[in-house]
Amino acid sequence: MITDLLEMDLLRTFVLAVDLDSFARAADQVSRSQSAVSLQMQRLEEITGQQLFIRQGRGWQLTPAGEILLGYARQLLDVNQQAINALTATHIAGKVKLGLPADFAESGLPVILARFAAIHPQMEVEVTIDRQAVLQQQLQRGKLDVVLSFGKDVPEDAILIGHVPIRWIGNSQKNVAQLQPLPLLLFEAPCLFRSVGLAALEKAKRTWRPALTSSSVAGMWAAAQAGLGITIRTEMGLPAGCVALTTTSGLPALPDVAVFMLTRKKTPSPAVKRLTDILFDTITTQVNDIRKRTKKK
Incomplete structure (x- = not known):
C-alpha cells in the first residue's frame, strides 16, 4: 500500500x-x-x-x-x-550557440530544439555542425556556448553523459564483412573512430582497403547503405538501411566511447544552462536505448 x-x-x-x-x-x-x-x-x-x-x-x-x-x-x-x-523562463531573449557532430543532427537535434523553443521562445539558437576538433576550437575562441562530443577520455571540465559502443556498420549484406581485403568507408583523418577501427584491424592482422574516404558522415552512411563497404561509428543517428554488425561478423571487437558536453563558461547563463539540461536529458535517453539494444545482441 x-x-x-x-x-x-x-x-x-x-x-x-x-x-x-x-x-x-x-x-x-x-x-x-x-x-x-x-x-x-x-x-x-x-x-x-x-x-x-x-x-x-x-x-x-x-x-x-x-x-x-x-x-x-x-x-x-x-x-x-x-x-x-x-x-521562470518568461521573456529571456538573446542567442545561444550550439555545436555538435553530424551524428546527433538528425536523431537528437529536432527534439532538443523543440524542447528549448517551448521554454525560451524569444531565444535564437545558432547551430554549428562540424568535426569535433573544429567545434572545440570554436568553443575555446568563444564562438560557441556548448559543444557535444565523443572521446576516449573525458576532460575534467566536461559534463559526462554516458558511454556507447563503437561499432562496425554496414547494410544487410553480411558477406561484405567477409571480403578480403575488407572494404572500409572512412571519415577523413584525424578521426577517433577511424583510428580505433584501424588499430583493431591491425591487431587482428586483418587486411583492408579504403573503398571510400569522406568528410561527410552522411556520405559514409550512403555508401554503407549501398553496400560499398563497412564503416566505423556508433549507433547514434544510425539511418535506415544501415545496421550495426554483430560479433558473428568475424570483425574484431571495438571499445566504448564517451559522450560528453563542454561549455564555454563554468557558470553559464540561465538559457545555456537550460540548453545543457535538455541536451543531457535527450542524449542520455538515446545512449541508454543504444546500450539496451547492444545487450540484447
Whole structure:
C-alpha cells in the first residue's frame, strides 16, 4: 500500500539510475554517495510498497512494478519541469550557440530544439555542425556556448553523459564483412573512430582497403547503405538501411566511447544552462536505448 506522496527528489534519482544503468553514475549526477542513492531507492520502495529492482548477475533490472513507476515518474518530472519553466523562463531573449557532430543532427537535434523553443521562445539558437576538433576550437575562441562530443577520455571540465559502443556498420549484406581485403568507408583523418577501427584491424592482422574516404558522415552512411563497404561509428543517428554488425561478423571487437558536453563558461547563463539540461536529458535517453539494444545482441 502506498503510504505517502511520491517525492520528486526520489523520482528524479530513480529515473537517473535507470537511464544511466547505474546507482554510482546517478549518485555522481545528484552529488550524493552511492549508499545515499541506495537508501533513496529503498525509501521509494517503502513508499510504494513494491519491490522496484531485482538483482541480475552483478547488476539489476526493473521489476514489473518498477517499469510502471518509471513511466509515471517521467510524466511527473516532466510536468514539474513545465511548471517551473512557465514560472521562470518568461521573456529571456538573446542567442545561444550550439555545436555538435553530424551524428546527433538528425536523431537528437529536432527534439532538443523543440524542447528549448517551448521554454525560451524569444531565444535564437545558432547551430554549428562540424568535426569535433573544429567545434572545440570554436568553443575555446568563444564562438560557441556548448559543444557535444565523443572521446576516449573525458576532460575534467566536461559534463559526462554516458558511454556507447563503437561499432562496425554496414547494410544487410553480411558477406561484405567477409571480403578480403575488407572494404572500409572512412571519415577523413584525424578521426577517433577511424583510428580505433584501424588499430583493431591491425591487431587482428586483418587486411583492408579504403573503398571510400569522406568528410561527410552522411556520405559514409550512403555508401554503407549501398553496400560499398563497412564503416566505423556508433549507433547514434544510425539511418535506415544501415545496421550495426554483430560479433558473428568475424570483425574484431571495438571499445566504448564517451559522450560528453563542454561549455564555454563554468557558470553559464540561465538559457545555456537550460540548453545543457535538455541536451543531457535527450542524449542520455538515446545512449541508454543504444546500450539496451547492444545487450540484447
